Amino acid sequence: MRALLVDRSAPGGLRLGQAPDPAPAPNQALVRVTATSLNYGEVRHIIEESPDGSVLGWDAAGVVERAAADGSGPAEGTPVVTLAPDGAWAELRAVDTHRIGTVPQGADPGAISTVPVAGASALRALHRMGPILGKRVLVTGATGGTGRYAVQLARMGGAHVTASTGNPAAHGDGLRALGAHEVVSDPAESATVDGVVDLVGGGQLVAAHDRLAEGGTLVAVGHLTGEGENFPFGALFGAPERHDRTIATFFLLRCTGLAPDLTWLAERIATGDLDPQVSWRGAWDRAPEAIEALLGRTLHGKAVLEIG
Ligand SMILES: NC(=O)c1ccc[n+]([C@@H]2O[C@H](COP(=O)([O-])OP(=O)(O)OC[C@H]3O[C@@H](n4cnc5c(N)ncnc54)[C@H](OP(=O)(O)O)[C@@H]3O)[C@@H](O)[C@H]2O)c1
Structure with missing residues (x-):
């Protein structure tokens, strides 16, 4: 099969080449990939950390070529959306069936390919807060792939949404169109909130934590x-009326129960309830161009590669 292979001598650290077809385990379906979306974590860290010749990639949309031998998961011919620690940047991938969501017939695979890491992470982060109907939610790094899903999903869940971006002049209108009630240039400018989806870390996490109300949850x-x-002394015990606050973390690739989330998100995209915010789309041999834009912060939203 053809695949994007790690090659440190190539632009973006990737080149299109040949790799062996994957051999699925009994609990894995073989999927013919039609689109993949790029994520900050994999292009910033994983390419750098992987040996030359590796086939990487977390997100892929496609069609089941061969159902799992153990009978789990979708049948041959089903359009699917998939998540795995590697193998998305290839014509074929083998995926554990608990990480496969089904996709409505006719949905755009490019749009659907944005769901796994960005959409499912945003959804999982909001779930960690408990019910958000009538609550206030702050999203930092809101212009990114995950942030744009978090803003839309928080609004859909009935929250009052504050979005934080380094450049409100450029992105404020777009974030308000997605559902943000307010746009700020720093979490410190936010009113008190019940939940935070923090995508930036560092000083922004500390500032966002300071905006948490009693009983609030910050998902890092x-x-x-x-x-x-670096929390200033007192930040973690705070005033007596703000003792009960939670900082939660998760790593999506270690989460269970992802298949229903992937299916639900794919349905919302197919119905138009969610906008995947694809801001770059092209053939997979243009991957280096998309990676440069993503890492240079000139691309806000999702970059989609069409495979094959
Ligand atoms: N724990 C997990 O399982 C999990 C899952 C998904 C994502 N993540 C992590 O969440 C973060 C966001 O991912 P993403 O895919 O949404 O990224 P992305 O699409 O590249 O978006 C990141 C956004 O954050 C803002 N930003 C602020 N400070 C930044 C900085 N120093 N460098 C780059 N961007 C900065 C940028 O917006 P402005 O330019 O408008 O400020 C940018 O649009 C990454 O760290 C990623 O690894 C973790």
């Missing part, structure tokens, strides 16, 4: 700045 999803989190 992203760590874009590469900075540590």
